[in-house]
Amino acid sequence: MCGRYAASRRPEDLVDAFGIEKWEPEETLAPDWNVAPTKEVWAVLERPLKDAGSRSPVRQLRALKWGLVPSWAKNPEGAARMINARAETVAEKPSFKRAFTARRCILPADGYYEWVTGAGERDLEVEGRKKRPRKQPYFVTPADGSVFAMAGLYEFWRDRTLPDDHPSAWWVTCSVITTEAETGPLGVAPAEGPHSLADIHPRMPLMLTEDRWDAWLDPARTDPEELSRLLAPPPGGLMRAYPVATAVSNVRNNGPELLQELEGPEMATLF
Numbered sequence: 001m002c003g004r005y006a007a008s009r010r011p012e013d014l015v016d017a018f019g020i021e022k023w024e025p026e027e028t029l030a031p032d033w034n035v036a037p038t039k040e041v042w043a044v045l046e047r048p049l050k051d052a053g054s055r056s057p058v059r060q061l062r063a064l065k066w067g068l069v070p071s072w073a074k075n076p077e078g079a080a081r082m083i084n085a086r087a088e089t090v091a092e093k094p095s096f097k098r099a100f101t102a103r104r105c106i107l108p109a110d111g112y113y114e115w116v117t118g119a120g121e122r123d124l125e126v127e128g129r130k131k132r133p134r135k136q137p138y139f140v141t142p143a144d145g146s147v148f149a150m151a152g153l154y155e156f157w158r159d160r161t162l163p164d165d166h167p168s169a170w171w172v173t174c175s176v177i178t179t180e181a182e183t184g185p186l187g188v189a190p191a192e193g194p195h196s197l198a199d200i201h202p203r204m205p206l207m208l209t210e211d212r213w214d215a216w217l218d219p220a221r222t223d224p225e226e227l228s229r230l231l232a233p234p235p236g237g238l239m240r241a242y243p244v245a246t247a248v249s250n251v252r253n254n255g256p257e258l259l260q261e262l263e264g265p266e267m268a269t270l271f
Contacts, residue, residue: 001084002150002176002205004248005112006033006139006259007042009147014061014108017147018044018213023061033258035109036251037083041066043154043174045105046217057219064105068175069157070095076157076171085153087179087206087231091224096175099153101222106208107152107176110259111141113248114201116194136265137248138200142207143187143240151177151206151216151231179206179233188240192264200241207234 008031015023029040043064046057068082085096115135142148154174162169181197181204194200208216208230215221216230242261247253 001178001201001203002112003037003083004251005035005148005150005205006110007031007035007108008033008110008256009108011042011061014042014044014147018061018106018108019059020044020061021059022049027061027063029063032254033110033256034248034251034254035066037067039066040064041107041174043105043107043152044217045103045154046219047103059217062172064154064172064174066107066175067173068095068099068153068155069171069173071098071155071157073157076159076173082175084178085175086203087151087177090153090177090231091228096153097224099155099175100227101224102219103154103156104216104219104227105152105154105174106213106217107150107174109148109150109205111139111148112150112205113137113139113244114204115249116200134246135249137244137246138194138241139244139259139261140197140200140204140239140241142238144238148205149208149210149213151208153177177206177231178203179231180204182233182236182239184236186239186241187237188242190242190264193243194241197239197241206231207238209234209238 011028040063043062046059048055049058069076090096090100115137117135152174157171159169181202183196183198185195189195197204212230243265246266248258
């Protein structure tokens with residue numbers, strides 16, 4: 001799954017990396033090293049510009065709220081539960097299938113966080129001696145330092161309790177697509193700890209390699225079978241993972257120190 005990630009790159013860098021044609025500087029988001037559900041996040045998408053007099057799609061950098069609200073939802077209360085869409089079912093699920101064929105995006109990140117329960121903690125949990133085991137956070141990021149381009153969906157929702165000219169009348173929300181975690185060896189593995197992404201968690205955000213960006217963002221592509229082929233996992237060995245301080249577990253903590261690599265896990269023996 002993806003429940004927390006880091007996104008610290010400047011919008012100017014994202015404009016260059018993704019070939020952005022339209023970006024509103026007033027939408028600038030501050031670097032965020034602890035992105036949590038319901039926060040505003042950067043998204044790369046292609047759609048015609050509003051009131052531009054042209055139907056041609058334009059590649060844009062937009063600030064969206066993380067936690068998808070389907071267009072038909074009566075209220076946005078379930079947004080925090082819809083931060084992820086499974087690649088295996090995204091084409092059929094009522095909450096995601098319309099967006100899958102018409103409103104796809106890329107959510108750029110530095111990488112994502114995942115938590116692992118230590119072996120000793122798991123033993124205590126099994127014995128019933130500890131109800132909430134402590135977990136060691138890991139940061140997962142491209143081994144070459146490139147942008148982590150997560151496949152995503154976005155959707156529009158109209159708040160009918162507000163007038164048309166209200167600035168909050170329309171919500172634009174998004175979700176991260178996830179897939180089964182890689183079982184092969186990491187590109188760079190920690191000295192002690194997980195040797196594959198599957199050792200950390202059974203699922204992971206679906207990373208789109210650069211050769212798939214254009215096809216994924218193209219709104220003219222609407223065939224579910226064709227689009228589903230773009231959801232194939234990337235080649236193995238592209239990622240690295242390393243332990244970080246448990247401070248990241250508190251959403252109120254934020255700063256570049258959260259990405260600092262530890263020499264070893266803080267928790268008990270993990271593997």
